[in-house]
Amino acid sequence: MSRIRARNHEIILRAACIEFAKSGYAGTKIIDIAKQVNLPKPNIYYYFQNKQNLYRCVLESIIDPILAASDPFERHDDPAIALAEYIHTKIRISQEHPHASKVFANEIMHGAPHLPADIAAKLMAQTVMCTAKLNEWMDAGKMDRVNPHHLLFTLWASTQTYADFDWQIRSVTGKAQLDTEDYQTAADLICRLTLRGCGLSLPESS
Structure with missing residues (x-):
């Protein structure tokens, strides 16, 4: 994993931890995580494929x-x-x-x-x-x-x-x-x- 990709991966994961902690699995939207890190929504899917996989990474x-x-x-x-x-x-x-x-x-x-x-x-x-x-x-x-x-x-x-x-x-x-x-x-x-x-x-x- 490149340095930029690793950095973005970590930033997204950190934001996802905050959102899932605040809103739970059902209440968390990928768009809210994307807004937190100032990245387009497709970028979140690029790194984590889907919400379920992102949640697993948080766990x-x-x-x-x-x-x-x-x-x-x-x-x-x-x-x-x-x-x-x-x-x-x-x-x-x-x-x-x-x-x-x-x-x-x-x-x-x-x-x-x-x-x-x-x-x-x-x-x-x-x-x-x-x-x-x-x-x-x-x-x-x-x-x-x-x-x-x-x-x-x-x-x-x-x-x-x-x-x-x-x-x-x-x-x-x-x-x-x-x-x-x-x-x-x-x-x-x-x-x-x-x-x-x-x-x-x-x-x-x-």
Whole structure:
């Protein structure tokens, strides 16, 4: 892909994230995305073929980092380190991909009608892997026994809320925009609560 084409592709994708987050799949029009980026409507189709493919690319822009976030579960034998890295990564995703995160959240809240089957399968495989790893750690006495599914649900909710419900957080904190320190504070608190709730000590670096 040429530099100009790659740049236009990224610009369109970024605008699509905003539009899909604001209006949902059904309410988003390609012409509105084209106006955002000052490109003719046919150019959007040139890069993404159709609305369905553009929406999939938006979902992939958040799914790829979500899938990569669980790497610590496979790289570490210490659950405290793995969970802490996972939490910090998930918070960073909310900070760096707020609009795409909203698109994903809206998709799930509506029963995932447009979520491609292969993406759904990857997410399920990730959950199965994380659950198995948590059970393995619990069986080995490395952490207190908790329900692994509900632990994951809690982590998803507590980290993704900083993207999906940012308006509420900004309203409560009185900030026009959250900064890096806010996200770091959130990650540190979630780590402390999670690890202590699982009978774990905070890693030295946390």
